[in-house]
Amino acid sequence: MQIVTLQNSQVNISEIENIFLDTSSIQSFKSKHEKYNFIDKWLTPYLENWPELVYLALHQNGSVMGYLTGCKCSLSAKDELSPRIASYLTFDEYFAEYPAHLHVNVLSSFQGQGLGKILIQSFISDLQKQTVKGLHAITSADSANISFYKKLGFQVVSQKLYKKWTLLLMGQYLFSN
């Protein structure tokens, strides 16, 4: 297994899209248009704007087993992301304390093998080199990934209702002082 960034790889974007669709909370779409809108909302802006913060876990045969899409400064990314992700500003008062954010997805057939953990550790290590002070992820209150994030040092910082969903902001500081 090898971790590379999208910027330094020849990977076909469709592999990343397939992992996104394999692991996403929505599994059926009314049309192809709806499906591609979903990808354009949650995945494409990260691939296009911050390819150096897209971490890929590559199998020895070169295929992608999982990926992390990151953003170093959620506040600066506001103009890019908030028009696409309607809930983006729900927790914006925490962007100063936990500037970076991430999404992480591992193909179901490779889950539970430590890939998600290695992807997050790779992102954290780069953020620390750049002295980014904190990191957050947004999830929902009923999601199985809460335990995963807790194991990786995140804590529940805030909980809010967005439409019919209870969202959690899970954050961690990257420096102790």
Ligand SMILES: CC(C)(COP(=O)(O)OP(=O)(O)OC[C@H]1O[C@@H](n2cnc3c(N)ncnc32)[C@H](O)[C@@H]1OP(=O)(O)O)[C@@H](O)C(=O)NCCC(=O)NCCS
């Ligand atoms: C969440 C996800 C990224 C975890 O990736 P993974 O490669 O399966 O996780 P890892 O194997 O690296 O697990 C790291 C640690 O978290 C724990 N963990 C992982 N998923 C867990 C779960 N659902 N419940 C409890 N603990 C969990 C593991 O046991 C492991 O603990 P350890 O270090 O003590 O052994 C993956 O399950 C996934 O893609 N899920 C669907 C999409 C998703 O929810 N993404 C996150 C929201 S954006």
